[in-house]
Amino acid sequence: MTALSGSVAATWPSSPTHRRWLDDEARRLLAFGAAAARPAADGGAAYLDDDGRPDASRGVQTWITARTVHSFALGHLLGVPGCAPVADAALAGLTGVLRDEEHGGWFHAVASSGEPDRGAGKSAYDHAFVMLAGASATIAGRPGGPGLLAAATQTYLDKFWDEETGRPVDTWDHTFTTVDGYRGLNAMMHSVEAMLTVASAVEAGQGAAWVDRAARAVSFVVDMAAAHAGRLPEHFGPDWEPALDLNADRPGDQFKPYGATPGHGLEWARLLLHLEAMRPADRLVETAVTLFDRAVADAWAADGADGFVYTTDWSGAPVVRTRMHWVVTEGIAAAAALYARTGQDRFADWYATWWDYAERRLIDRVRGSWRHELDPDNRPAATVWPGKPDIYHALQATLVPRLPLAPMLPAALRDGSLR
Template sequence: MLKAASTPTEETSLQQENGQAPKPWRNRPYHRLWLTGQARTLFDTFQFASVNPLGGFYELDDDGQPIKDENGSGTRNLHATSRLIFSFCVAKALGHPGADEVIDHGMDYLWSGHRDPENGGYFWGVGDDGPVDPSKQAYGHAFVLLAAASAKRVGHPDADRLLADIVPLLKERFWEERHGAVAEEFTANWQPLGAPYRGQNSNMHLTEALMAGYEATGDETLLRMAESIADLLIRRITGANDWRLPEHFNENWELDLAYKGSEMFRPAGSTPGHWLEWSRLLAQLWVAGSRRHDWMMEAASTLFHNAVRDGWDPEYGGFFYTVGFDGRPLNTEKMWWPACEGIGAAAFLHDLTGDAFFEDWYQRIWNFTTAHVLERPNGRWIPQIDRELEVNTSLFSGQPDIYHSLQACLIPLFPAKGSLLDCALAEANAG
């Protein structure tokens, strides 16, 4: 089995030694066309294969075909529905034909399929005959806000209705002012679900969604909520933990180092992919907050450096799925999404700082991804490979929704001035 290259870009190093300053990849015309082509393949695949005529979206198999149950349909999960809406709002901003129909389809199903008309909130999993998993998850509700805010930015007629529903719901049902973050999960009628648990993942994605909500509405309380979550999870908790991001907590936001839940969504240890995701979100939050909080950029850089130090496999390349709090790998599988988040973070941070370290890692991660994650010739993103870079399906299979991979392709095309959608719309409206 081929191992990953040990150096990011020998070409760049040689040119720097000779006093030259090569353009970053994302500023080179060919690379920009290549990125656009990858994004177009993602849009085309999901636009024509994922739309379920009974409402919502199909998951796709390895060949890009709908995964159906015995009734010819399948369960629709709240985060996947919402993330496809967001993705095709970006598609619309870019001028991708047919994006409107996908947005309409998803927005209709969020309201008529996922929404609980009796108790309020949004069911996590829904089938043809109603809820399959009626729980109310902060993770899923964060993506509903992202979908609503994105739909408003592209002028969808139902966006204000959805925003008017989801924003008060998040504030009244999930937000815990004493902690400055959200609770995790409830039953359909809003009773606590299971043992008391607080998680960083749902709060991280809510930070992203709150920034989108702020961009869409100008409501500064949403920005302050995002800053509050970042302050709790990153400045205070992660900063006190040698800058290794903890994932799992009790109801008082005390670390639960022994916790082990779902290996897919709540694995033991820490997830370097989330360090990378936070590094970009912190930099974006710093920009959104008028660059008031200098600690955010320092933390963003530190998280990125630590992620590539602890999380990158020095022998085979790629990011380990989880590491312990001593920095040693726990789950050595490599998923597609940490590579995506590393690409986006490296591009964003290089644009803000000009530090060649981030450009080198941008190139290194793309080189690894094209060699081992992007399947040719169909452009499928392989969701999971093992340590020695063989395809594995212990946690993920088929074709994952395009939320992570799309952002890896498109974030590098824009300056680090806001969210992907905000930058796409700014370019569309320029001149």
């Protein structure tokens, strides 16, 4: 499928009817995700199965818990009743069972037995989401939000932010004694999202410093996009030299897949536009367009069927042809952001095309939420992401088209900017 006709599609982002549809979808997602909240005695958020039931076998995971705080803080800011208790329950997990009181920071997960996962170490990916949760909870006025934000930002600055390079390190052992040599763009991407959100949750002077950090990290991404024809390397060594062949022998790795990840190109495109709206700079819009166009050219219907392939090699050929729901949500959000920034109808065309695809293939009107993974023939699959873990990506896709590019989503909702 190609993009829809611009004569009609360009009206979607400003259509009151479409915006009502987005609002309905946001509320539907929040209703599904509310089941993640664990009892207040333990707190945290559960990993959800295909029917929205907590999967106890997966324990409590920090990244899912933090994304639940963020999502339901957004729901509370939207004025949706019932969201605040879910945000608070998830936040209690971050201040309680998931917090490492001995060594600091947050465990990656705690098993259903109550035993922390010490083997996974302490990751910038997890801690970026804890920062995001603290910022969103603070902006939403949730009790415990400011304390979580203060602890998360201090831990991030002490352990993960490398002031010399202007980029984060990736993973420590659980005692914060030894840092791994791997560096990753995924952790950096979510760090940038968190930093830009933190900027609106702290005092103005501190906020400017967080935007500075985000801008330094983004400058590296801009250079990488230029050096690699818009296909961003994901994996690096300790000197930040790209490790282009990492995991070539297991290309479907859950967190470190081989090759380029077009969905991350789309996600970075949107983040560059958020940053540019906060602090205009050369090359940000140009690079956002480059990343978007490369992702579409390489990954959309690359094997003849609609949908984005998950990964490609460095020539743009598909590697993992599975379709992930989060890639479509980030495509939708990037297209909305680029249309808002440039006014070019082609971005509205893709925006409408991908919402149509989501409705046909991904949005589950029977069991709820979105199917998180499809096979190359667009049939439900569970090779990388079984179940429907959380609503973070899909919920944001319903909000980005209705909010300005700056400030980030929680602060824009707080400021009454929803359209």
